[in-house]
Amino acid sequence: MSLENSTRSAVTEEQYPQDKAAVSPAVIRRLPRYFRYLRELIRQGKMRISSKEFSIMMNVTASQIRQDLNCFGGFGQQGYGYNVNYLYARICELLGVSAGLCAVIIGAGDLGRALVRSPMFEKRGVDIIAMFDVDETLVGRSVGGVMIRDMDALEHFLREVPVDMAVLTLPKDQVSEVTDRLVQYGIRGFWNFTGKDISHDDQSVIVENVHLGDSLMILNYKLCQQKASEKKAKE
Amino acid sequence: MSLENSTRSAVTEEQYPQDKAAVSPAVIRRLPRYFRYLRELIRQGKMRISSKEFSIMMNVTASQIRQDLNCFGGFGQQGYGYNVNYLYARICELLGVSAGLCAVIIGAGDLGRALVRSPMFEKRGVDIIAMFDVDETLVGRSVGGVMIRDMDALEHFLREVPVDMAVLTLPKDQVSEVTDRLVQYGIRGFWNFTGKDISHDDQSVIVENVHLGDSLMILNYKLCQQKASEKKAKE
Helix, strand or coil: CCHHHHHHHHHHHCCCCCCCCCCCHHHHHHHHHHHHHHHHHHHCCCCEECHHHHHHHHCCCHHHHHHHHHHHCCECCCCCCEEHHHHHHHHHHHCCCCCCCEEEEECCCHHHHHHHHCCHHHHCCCEEEEEEECCCCCCCCEECCEEEEEHHHHHHHHHHCCCCEEEECCCHHHHHHHHHHHHHCCCCEEEECCCCCCCCCCCCCEEEECCHHHHHHHHHHHHHHHHHHHHHHHC | CCHHHHHHHHHHHCCCCCCCCCCCHHHHHHHHHHHHHHHHHHHCCCCEECHHHHHHHHCCCHHHHHHHHHHHCCECCCCCCEEHHHHHHHHHHHCCCCCCCEEEEECCCHHHHHHHHCCHHHHCCCEEEEEEECCCCCCCCEECCEEEEEHHHHHHHHHHCCCCEEEECCCHHHHHHHHHHHHHCCCCEEEECCCCCCCCCCCCCEEEECCHHHHHHHHHHHHHHHHHHHHHHHC
8 A cells, every 4th residue: 555545544534724725835835845754754653743843853943834834734732743644645635646647758868767767756646657759769668667659659649648747858959849749739737857948828838847957056156155265264 | 168168268358346245145046047048148159138138038027137147247338238258157157167076976876877977067067076886786887987986985985086076866765874974075065866855963064955856746736726727617
């Protein structure tokens, strides 16, 4: 039984908060981190956690934890702490972990293959049902249990199978053309690793651009700042 | 000649702003994106760009552009626009692109191998000098021109060669032990893909945690919200 399934039953134990929609975008952005820590707590067999313990674990203030999780309810009397399973199930529900989303990966290069083999998708309830590439030497091979298909077969495949999301790991110069094809066949979500920001006129298209290099540059910057200040301190 | 080298000479053409340190952390966080767009402009051979053109390209307001880039100077009279080469060189300098940082990758699995083959490091001036893994079947092989070495040889290697940064793509349960070993041998920067947040008592240790799954969950969330609102509209 998967972790998601084993905890879903806990949801019915406690009352949902009155206003299910009252979660601010800033809180939403922080929820995936709570998801990871709650998952770890479940793995450890911990049933309850106080905001103080949780704040130490997550390295944020207890007041931040209380503010963020307030909208979910799910905690008993003062000092009794949060119900870990309940909170996890609520966050999973809100973030679509149990929504049965399915995805294709476009580009079966190094990154595409690394992604398809990672447990990340399964943990978050996303089912990778195919990969596509133009490279004939890759087409027909299976990676992580997922078949690599020919890009020429994309439209045919998407007519047969409804797909929610495309993970883009193809070269930059093909991004616009491929995105247009995917949108035309009903894909609305794009997880974009190409390094080229994409935006689309169609307001229903949702894009998460991932720029790993931006994160690397921030690390570079901080290392250089530190080296400079160490040098200054020595002078 | 690399893109970085070809533009460095442009720096001397114009005066540096008076206060070199006056760049806020919020602006720093946005600079890697300017870096990418300026690089693209240079590739296109564009020498000058107005804040208006730049704002359309980057999909932010012209006023945001002016505020962010104000601290760099480098623009002529009103309406003449920014000097692309100059701005690029200044941002490269500030973000440490020409600082000669060098890195090792710990973990030569799918992600480690995908990263070492990516042009991302070279573009940002980071030199990958070795990969390390415990898997004997990988040790001795070369990926993207970089040798995979035995984890047992880590200390010996780091005694010989000063390394600024470690890219962590190893399993979660080994992160703490390996990080401690690396810190002991002088590594101060960690680019952490393990999914386990790391923090270190040593204040001089700098960590950029990359959680790809968090970004996936935000996409999941937005897709589910949209599906729900489309369903509601149909009712």
